Amino acid sequence: MEKDFDVIVIGAGVIGLSISYELSKKYSVGLIEKNKRYGLETSSRNSEVIHSGIHYPTGSLKAKLCVQGNELLYEFLRENNILHKKTGKLTVVVKEDEIKEIERLYKQGIENGVPDVKIIEKNGIKSFAPEIEGVCALYTASTGILNVHYLMDCLYEKFLNNDGIVGFDEKVINIEKKNSIYLVETEKGKYYSEIVINSAGLYAEQISNKLGFNYEVFWVKGDYFTISKKYNIPLLIYPVPMKEGLGIHLTPRLDGFLRVGPDVEYVEKNYPPYSNEKENSIFKIEERKKEFFYNEIRKFLPEIKIEDLNSESYGIRPKLQKKGEGFKDFVIKEELSGFINLIGIDSPGLTCCLSIAKYVKNLIS
Numbered sequence: 001m002e003k004d005f006d007v008i009v010i011g012a013g014v015i016g017l018s019i020s021y022e023l024s025k026k027y028s029v030g031l032i033e034k035n036k037r038y039g040l041e042t043s044s045r046n047s048e049v050i051h052s053g054i055h056y057p058t059g060s061l062k063a064k065l066c067v068q069g070n071e072l073l074y075e076f077l078r079e080n081n082i083l084h085k086k087t088g089k090l091t092v093v094v095k096e097d098e099i100k101e102i103e104r105l106y107k108q109g110i111e112n113g114v115p116d117v118k119i120i121e122k123n124g125i126k127s128f129a130p131e132i133e134g135v136c137a138l139y140t141a142s143t144g145i146l147n148v149h150y151l152m153d154c155l156y157e158k159f160l161n162n163d164g165i166v167g168f169d170e171k172v173i174n175i176e177k178k179n180s181i182y183l184v185e186t187e188k189g190k191y192y193s194e195i196v197i198n199s200a201g202l203y204a205e206q207i208s209n210k211l212g213f214n215y216e217v218f219w220v221k222g223d224y225f226t227i228s229k230k231y232n233i234p235l236l237i238y239p240v241p242m243k244e245g246l247g248i249h250l251t252p253r254l255d256g257f258l259r260v261g262p263d264v265e266y267v268e269k270n271y272p273p274y275s276n277e278k279e280n281s282i283f284k285i286e287e288r289k290k291e292f293f294y295n296e297i298r299k300f301l302p303e304i305k306i307e308d309l310n311s312e313s314y315g316i317r318p319k320l321q322k323k324g325e326g327f328k329d330f331v332i333k334e335e336l337s338g339f340i341n342l343i344g345i346d347s348p349g350l351t352c353c354l355s356i357a358k359y360v361k362n363l364i365s
């Protein structure tokens with residue numbers, strides 16, 4: 001059987017694009033995407049934060065790939081003139097009993113190799129953001145923000161320049177292994193390759209099932225509001241993390257306004273992801289959350305007024321932990337010779353896109 005490509009990558013989100021670009025330096029790569037364009041799902045529905053790596057248990061893939069990915073991403077953004085800002089971030093303690101947790105995070109950050117982490121006293125907080133109130137804070141200098149659309153445009157262009165081939169509007173419906181070659185079948189055709197990478201985001205679990213590898217993935221929605229009033233808050237402001245998620249935080253967007261969120265809401269897998277939002281009355285759902293968001297934010301930004309919050313958008317993460325369960329790591333694994341699964345690529349997936357690509361390259365070589 002003749003192969004069409006050395007590698008087929010399923011899914012053109014930021015992860016599939018990064019892997020395709022990295023592998024196209026050495027292999028012939030076909031990238032298959034069910035939508036009409038790249039990056040229309042989770043990759044364009046997130047906070048656009050370049051995380052530092054303090055939040056993940058030492059030794060986990062998330063910790064390693066985040067610290068490495070943070071550095072690789074800044075380098076790539078600089079080299080390719082992609083809009084971004086290394087703003088830094090404050091995780092603000094608002095109650096004395098949160099101090100222990102901030103000390104634990106500080107220690108974990110150092111152990112994970114995060115550069116420039118320090119504890120800031122109460123008075124120091126004002127020198128970063130005068131309107132923010134807190135008991136003390138943890139500062140990470142390497143946290144920042146980027147424009148994820150420009151990043152994906154750049155990865156896509158570089159992939160094409162390396163003779164990468166893309167099939168849009170092609171949903172993968174089956175995969176089979178025939179001797180040492182994989183047959184990847186879409187609604188439009190059949191393609192053969194030696195290696196298949198499953199980076200199908202929310203649907204990676206379904207693709208994996210086709211070859212008999214079963215995972216249980218949960219869909220966890222996060223809503224965002226925007227603050228209409230301009231504040232002098234040039235860096236990210238986070239609360240001390242909640243049990244699920246990092247807590248409702250403030251992210252300065254590149255247009256100067258503040259984004260608030262996301263929250264953590266487990267939803268059914270038939271939740272209408274990313275289509276006809278307005279018709280799906282998604283904005284009503286967000287309105288129901290306004291008071292909760294307001295109460296979370298005013299703990300460290302007492303000046304905020306509820307009427308300043310406007311519903312913005314939402315994203316859905318594929319999470320491996322059930323509601324109430326603790327930390328779960330990314331699954332990035334060669335399940336069968338030549339078949340690599342990427343399952344549960346939730347946050348900090350965007351930060352890790354380039355380090356994940358290198359990790360996958362190492363797995364196949």
Ligand SMILES: Cc1cc2nc3c(=O)[nH]c(=O)nc-3n(C[C@H](O)[C@H](O)[C@H](O)COP(=O)(O)OP(=O)(O)OC[C@H]3O[C@@H](n4cnc5c(N)ncnc54)[C@H](O)[C@@H]3O)c2cc1C
Nearest residue numbers: 011013015034043046047049172201222315348349350351
């Ligand atoms: C609310 C929220 C906030 C976040 N904030 C951050 C953040 O600030 N920083 C950070 O580092 N990370 C963040 N993340 C995580 C980050 O967005 C994801 O880890 C990353 O975007 C995952 O990219 P992906 O390419 O795996 O998935 P996706 O972008 O979902 O791409 C998967 C692609 O596969 C395609 N596909 C699916 N099934 C098929 C099929 N059968 N055939 C063909 N194609 C298929 C889809 O159409 C899609 O285009 C956040 C996530 C959410 C939801």
